[in-house]
Amino acid sequence: MPAKTKIWMNGEIVPFEAATTHVLSHSLHYGLGAFEGIRSYETNDGRAAVLRLREHIERLVQSCHIATIEVPYTVEQLITATKDVLRTNELRQCYIRPLVWLGEGTINIAADDNVINVAIAAWPWGAYLGSDALEKGVRCCVSSYTRIGIRSHYEKAKLTGQYVNSVLAKREAKLNGYHEAIMLDAQGYVSEGTGENIFIVRNGVLFTPPRGAAILAGITRESLMQVAHAEGLEVREENITRSDLYVADEVFMCGTAAEVTPVREIDGRRIGRGARGPVCKGLQDAFFKVVRGADDRFSDWLTYL
Numbered sequence: 001m002p003a004k005t006k007i008w009m010n011g012e013i014v015p016f017e018a019a020t021t022h023v024l025s026h027s028l029h030y031g032l033g034a035f036e037g038i039r040s041y042e043t044n045d046g047r048a049a050v051l052r053l054r055e056h057i058e059r060l061v062q063s064c065h066i067a068t069i070e071v072p073y074t075v076e077q078l079i080t081a082t083k084d085v086l087r088t089n090e091l092r093q094c095y096i097r098p099l100v101w102l103g104e105g106t107i108n109i110a111a112d113d114n115v116i117n118v119a120i121a122a123w124p125w126g127a128y129l130g131s132d133a134l135e136k137g138v139r140c141c142v143s144s145y146t147r148i149g150i151r152s153h154y155e156k157a158k159l160t161g162q163y164v165n166s167v168l169a170k171r172e173a174k175l176n177g178y179h180e181a182i183m184l185d186a187q188g189y190v191s192e193g194t195g196e197n198i199f200i201v202r203n204g205v206l207f208t209p210p211r212g213a214a215i216l217a218g219i220t221r222e223s224l225m226q227v228a229h230a231e232g233l234e235v236r237e238e239n240i241t242r243s244d245l246y247v248a249d250e251v252f253m254c255g256t257a258a259e260v261t262p263v264r265e266i267d268g269r270r271i272g273r274g275a276r277g278p279v280c281k282g283l284q285d286a287f288f289k290v291v292r293g294a295d296d297r298f299s300d301w302l303t304y305l
């Protein structure tokens, strides 16, 4: 359970306990809703800055547009609301969770006239995949679940119901003693983790599944590609197979929650040296410099409070 911080809900900041919804809320039954995951960091000069806030809020509104949900707030209003939540709770280094969901009204599948609710919560949060994951790496399995394909799933939308696929794959991975699952798409190509995009390194070159694959077009993925280019690394968007994973020099996952997390083992096979590799370490260092406000090339990614 996250810390009991105050939550912005439908235009006002309310106590943690007041941010509730009715049991007949449409989204609770059928899963039509959208969400985001955003991080704020303490910068080297002692301030706090939200990483790529506008891009996340724009993706939230786009997810809703794709799902035919009319968000009753503008991008600007939601950016201001996010900053208000952090200021009210005096949060600096934290995770931010905006959510749009259909509330009371009809319980018909179409949800013609249901109330559209919006909430933004935030709480202090550490490393998503465990405290030593960023340094030591994680153990993954290739999931028995197939990543939902682009014919039955909107890969550009972060919709709540689509996450049943991720939740089941993650629960299976944890039951089997792994930190995270890697899902293949319907053709058998590597798609992504349950909440992360994936990169492999071969002979110093980075590879990641293309933007049009059955993946969420992650904002961290895109950020890392820009950082990698700026650091002189080559990045190729190409299909990756399961055996590419096993013989890669390095594999790492990335996402707002997971940041840049090395993968040290997949399905019982050691990856590379079985430890965080030099390319991943270099990108982690570069990424954390950016989020701490120490790289002027990417200072426009930070929204200071």
Ligand SMILES: Cc1ncc(COP(=O)(O)O)c(C=O)c1O
Pocket (backbone or CB within 6 Å): 037, 166, 192, 193, 194, 195, 196, 197, 215, 216, 217, 218, 219, 220, 221, 254, 255, 256, 257
């Ligand atoms: C399925 C999935 N893939 C990738 C990502 C990474 O996306 P981002 O970097 O925008 O957080 C996430 C997290 O939002 C995710 O849930």
